[in-house]
Amino acid sequence: MHEKNSVAVLLHQVQESLVALSTAVGELADQVDQDQSARRPDFLTETEMAARLGITKGAIQKRRYSGALPSEVWQKVGSHYVYSLQRYEDWLESIWLGARTPAPEELLKPRSRKKARVNHLPVYQLV
Numbered sequence: 798m799h800e801k802n803s804v805a806v807l808l809h810q811v812q813e814s815l816v817a818l819s820t821a822v823g824e825l826a827d828q829v830d831q832d833q834s835a836r837r838p839d840f841l842t843e844t845e846m847a848a849r850l851g852i853t854k855g856a857i858q859k860r861r862y863s864g865a866l867p868s869e870v871w872q873k874v875g876s877h878y879v880y881s882l883q884r885y886e887d888w889l890e891s892i893w894l895g896a897r898t899p900a901p902e903e904l905l906k907p908r909s910r911k912k913a914r915v916n917h918l919p920v921y922q923l924v
Contacts, residue, residue: 839883846880 813894841849847857860866862880871878 802917839881841882843878843880846882846885849882 844854847854861871870888871880
C-alpha cells in the first residue's frame with residue numbers, strides 16, 4: 798500500500814512539473830512574439846530578403862557583389878547583411894519611373910555564356 802501511495806505522489810509531482818513547464822514555455826513563446834513584433838519589419842536578413850524575392854541566398858549575394866543591387870538597399874552589420882525592403886521597393890519604383898540611373902545591364906538582360914546557335918530549318922506551312 799505504501800508503494801502505491803509513493804507512486805501516486807510521484808505522478809502528481811510529475812504532473813505539477815509538466816504544468817509549470819507548459820506555463821513557462823507559453824510565457825516564453827509570448828515574449829518571443831512580442832520581440833518579433835517589436836523588430837522593424839522593413840529590415841530583413843539576407844535569407845528573409847532572398848525568400849521575399851523568390852531567389853536563393855547565393856543569388857542575392859551575387860547581385861549584391863556585382864552591384865546589381867545598389868548599396869542603398871543593403872548594409873553590412875558586423876558579419877551579416879541587412880536589407881531594407883522599403884528602400885528596395887523605392888529603388889524598383891525609381892527604375893520604373895526612370896527617376897534615377899537605371900539598373901545595371903546584367904540585371905535587366907540575362908547573360909548567356911555561349912552564343913546562341915541559330916538553326917536555319919525550313920519552315921513548313923500547313924494548309
